[in-house]
Amino acid sequence: MHLPVKNRRSPTIRPGCLRILWVVLPSIVLLAGCSGRQSALSPAGQSAQQIAVLFWWMVAGAALIWLIVIGLAFYAAYIRRGRHSRRQSALLIIGGGTVFPTIVLIGLLAYGLALIPSLMSPAPPGSLRIRVVGEQWWWRVHYEGANGESVPVANEIHLPVGEPVQFQLEAADVIHSFWIPSLAGKVDMIPGRINQLSLLPTKVGVYRGVCAEYCGASHALMNFDVVVEERAEFDAWIAHQADPANTPDSPDAAQGSSLFAKNGCGACHAVRGTSANGVVGPDLTHVGSRLSIGASLLPNEENEFHRWIEHTDTVKPEVIMPAYSMLPEEDLQAIAAYLEGLE
Numbered sequence: 001m002h003l004p005v006k007n008r009r010s011p012t013i014r015p016g017c018l019r020i021l022w023v024v025l026p027s028i029v030l031l032a033g034c035s036g037r038q039s040a041l042s043p044a045g046q047s048a049q050q051i052a053v054l055f056w057w058m059v060a061g062a063a064l065i066w067l068i069v070i071g072l073a074f075y076a077a078y079i080r081r082g083r084h085s086r087r088q089s090a091l092l093i094i095g096g097g098t099v100f101p102t103i104v105l106i107g108l109l110a111y112g113l114a115l116i117p118s119l120m121s122p123a124p125p126g127s128l129r130i131r132v133v134g135e136q137w138w139w140r141v142h143y144e145g146a147n148g149e150s151v152p153v154a155n156e157i158h159l160p161v162g163e164p165v166q167f168q169l170e171a172a173d174v175i176h177s178f179w180i181p182s183l184a185g186k187v188d189m190i191p192g193r194i195n196q197l198s199l200l201p202t203k204v205g206v207y208r209g210v211c212a213e214y215c216g217a218s219h220a221l222m223n224f225d226v227v228v229e230e231r232a233e234f235d236a237w238i239a240h241q242a243d244p245a246n247t248p249d250s251p252d253a254a255q256g257s258s259l260f261a262k263n264g265c266g267a268c269h270a271v272r273g274t275s276a277n278g279v280v281g282p283d284l285t286h287v288g289s290r291l292s293i294g295a296s297l298l299p300n301e302e303n304e305f306h307r308w309i310e311h312t313d314t315v316k317p318e319v320i321m322p323a324y325s326m327l328p329e330e331d332l333q334a335i336a337a338y339l340e341g342l343e
C-alpha cells in the first residue's frame with residue numbers, strides 16, 4: 001500500500017502549531033502579571049534582585065534551547081524528511097544530547113554558585129537583628145537590641161529601607177521555612193538549630209512572607225506582613241511596639257479587658273502592662289496596630305477578631321488555640337473591641 005507523500009519543500013501550518021501558540025501566549029500574559037507584594041519576580045531587595053536575574057537567565061536559556069529543539073523537530077518533520085546519514089545522526093545525538101547540555105548546565109551551575117557568597121554573607125556588625133521562631137502556625141518575632149533588650153512582636157515585621165538586617169531563624173515544633181519572596185530567598189527553620197539569613201530591602205512597600213515548607217494542616221495559613229519603611233517611621237514603630245499596652249478607651253473595650261482576664265486568655269497571650277503574661281501564643285500588646293490578624297489571615301477588624309475567637313477551629317484548622325464559641329455574643333464582641341483597640 002502506498003501512503004501519499006507530501007511535497008517536502010512546502011511545509012503547512014497544522015492545527016498543532018496553533019495549539020502551541022494558544023499555550024505560549026497566555027503564559028507570557030500570565031508572567032507579565034507576576035508583580036505585587038509576594039513575587040520573586042518583582043524584587044524589592046538585593047538578594048531577590050540577584051535571584052530574579054538568575055531566574056531570567058535560566059528562562060532565556062531554556063527558551064533558546066526549546067526553540068532550537070523545536071526548530072530541529074520541524075526541520076526533520078516538514079523540511080527534510082526521510083533518512084539522514086548515520087554519521088550526522090550520531091553527531092547530533094552526542095553533540096546535542098551530551099556535550100551541549102553539559103556545557104549549558106556547567107555554565108548555569110557556575111553562575112548560580114557564584115551568587116552564593118553574596119546571598120549568604122552576614123549583615124555587618126551593628127545591623128538590625130531579628131529573631132523569628134516558626135510556630136504552628138504563626139511567627140514569633142523578637143527585635144534584639146544591642147544591650148540584650150528584646151521587643152516581642154508577632155506575625156508582622158517592619159524593616160528600615162536600604163539597611164541590612166540579620167535574621168536568626170528557629171523553629172519551636174516542626175520544620176518551617178521563612179520566605180519573603182520580594183526580598184530574599186527562603187531559609188528553613190529547623191528545631192534545635194539557629195539558621196541565619198541576611199537581607200537588604202531596597203524599596204519601600206508592604207510585602208508578604210510565607211512558610212515555604214509543609215508543616216501541617218494550616219501550613220498555607222501561616223503568613224506574615226512585611227513593612228519596609230523609612231528609618232524615621234521604623235524608629236517610631238519599634239518605639240511604640242516596646243511600650244506597654246494602652247488602656248481601653250471605651251466601656252465596651254474595658255469590659256473586654258476584664259473578660260480577657262476572666263476567661264484565662266492571659267495564660268497563653270501577653271498584653272504587656274497588664275496581668276496577661278502568657279508566652280504560648282502571640283504577644284497581643286499592640287495587636288490592634290497590625291495590618292492583619294491570625295498570621296496574615298484576616299483583616300484587622302473588630303468583627304474579624306470576633307470571628308477568630310469564636311471559630312479558631314474552622315478559620316485555622318488544628319490551631320492550638322481553642323474556639324471560644326461557648327462565650328455569649330456580647331462577651332465575644334467586648335473582647336474583640338478590646339483587642340482591636342490595642343494599638
Ligand code: CUA
Nearest residue numbers: 176211213215
Ligand atoms: Cu510552617 Cu509551613
